[in-house]
Amino acid sequence: MVPLFVWGKYLAMLRLSTANLHALAPQVAQPAYDRSAISPGIVHLGIGAFHRAHMAVYVQHLLPKAPNWAIVGASLRRPDTKEALTPQDGLYTVAVRDASGTKCEVIGSIVGILDANQERVRLLEVMSHPAIGIISLTVTEKGYCHDPATGELDEKHPDIVHDLADPENPVSAPGLVVAAIERRQQAGVSPFAVMSCDNLPSNGKTVARIVGRLAELRSPQLGAYVREHIAFPSTMVDRIAPATTDADREAIGEMIGLEDAWPIMTEPFTQWVVEDHFPSGRPPFEEVGVELVRDVEPYERMKLRMLNGAHSSLAYLGYLAGHEYVSQVMEEPEFARLVRDLMTFEVIPTLHLPGVDLIKYRDQLLARFSNPALKHRTWQIAMDGTQKLPQRLLGTIRDRLQAREPITRLALGVAAWMRYVTGIDEYGQPIDVKDPLAKRLRAIADASHNEPIRLAVGMLTVSEVFGTDLASNEEFRETVTAHLKSLLENGSAATVAAVVRSLR
Ligand code: CS2
DSSP, X not given: OOOHHHHHHHHHOOBOSTTTGGGSOTTSBOOSSOGGGOOEEEEEEOOSHHHHHTHXXXXXXXXXTOTTOEEEEEESSOSHHHHHHGGGTTOEEEEEEETTXXXXXXXXXXEEEEETTTOHHHHHHHHTSTTOOEEEEOOOGGGGOBOTTTOOBOTTOHHHHHHHHOTTSOOSHHHHHHHHHXXXXXXXOOOOEEEEOSSOTXXXXXXXXXXXXXXXXXXXXXXXXXXXXXXXXXXXXXXXXXXXXXXXXXXXHHHHTSBOSSOEEEOSOOEEEEEOOOTTOOOOGGGGTOEEESOOHXXXXXXXXXXXXXXXXXXXXXXXXXXXXXXXXXXXXXXXXXXXXXXXXXXXXXXXXXXXXXXXXXXXXHHHHTOTTOOOBHHHHHTTHHHHHIIIIIHHHHHHHHTTOOOHHHHHHHHHHHHHTTSBOTXXXXXXXXXXXXXXXXXXXXXXXXXXXXXXXXXXXXXXXXXXXXXXXXXXXXXXXXXXXXXXXXXXXXXXXXXXXXXX
16 A cells, blocks of 8 residues: 555656756756757657667757757657657656666757657658758667568568558658658758668668668669668667666656656666768767767677677576576576676677777676666567577677687577577466567477477578578587577576586
């Protein structure tokens, strides 16, 4: 039973909004610029937690110097962000957490949110406005409607089929971008830059290929226009931002003194490396800590293989071992040892980044994964494995196989994914597997009757993930199958312990 005075306090709490900023607790940072004097220069597709913890914070710190680069956000799937933030005039709290405590900042860089499903025409109008110089995206890996193994547009994807049939009313992110490019071209408006902030390999080049192909399917002229005039700078983005819970909402409300329907939890670490390729102009990103470089790819590869590769391995193995949060998995010495050795012996040798101390980067990652104040669910990271595995683990595996080097720890992450997508955990309970190919994976698992060789061989036929080379690589197949057998027979904790011990 909640005591009455708590209810009274909760009911009396004002909602975060421009008018109520005066009631904000004094220790909370807030926009250092006049929000009525800023205007949008960026349209961001996919206005979820990651964008709001990352790019929107950089833009908040840019706006005092560059007031014409505020953000209009669009949600492509659900209207919930718009519903939460519109009554708050787009304001929300970023709560930075670690063992030493929580620091809050109210972010005001998002000046409007559109729901792409309900306001498609308006969204295209805004994207086509001459003031907009950048279209940025965090639509997750699957939002690009591509084949994860090849990085090419999936021309049979239902959303792409739809967008080719009805190009004025696109539903996919590439479809929206192509429609806006066409509108601008027809109206003689200068082209924008398209900046992917998703964890895809060579994200700029990949999105250029996807958008270019979709435009070409519309018409060869539009395809040629995209190739010649649209810049697709690559980026490496990094900040851990777990999904917000109701307990977070309540705790942040208490801290800031106002009710916030959708605050974002994150860690102190943040990094953004951007390829400096914006022919039509960009804000002075370098003034707010963005690293502008000529070639982002080595940084991207480092981050995808080290951070995300370790993250996915921890997520599948940790979930199977019964751990809800990443930091709990890291408390298990054998698991922590496994990811440390995975990075040291199997990932770092595949990276070439002169001037970057990769051992230091590894240690920083281990500390970030162990942050006890961040409730990052293994289940959240386990989502969409078919879209994530190629760039996180399989590219590294290919490089190692080619160099005739062992892949034992890398293959354990892959085997754990195969075990996870069977949809039944180690206690016989169902796993809520979220993945665009979940049904197909489940059918493969059911047909294998948990027989390790059949399960591994069945999963390896998913060519969108493994291509054709890995499925026929004997060493890979055998290593994965041996791990899978152990995971099915002994469980995740015992398998991890045995692998760590055998390689000591
Ligand atoms: C995570 C990433 O959910 C996931 O798959 O691995 O979102 C990760 O937290 C970010 O890439 C960190 O920058």
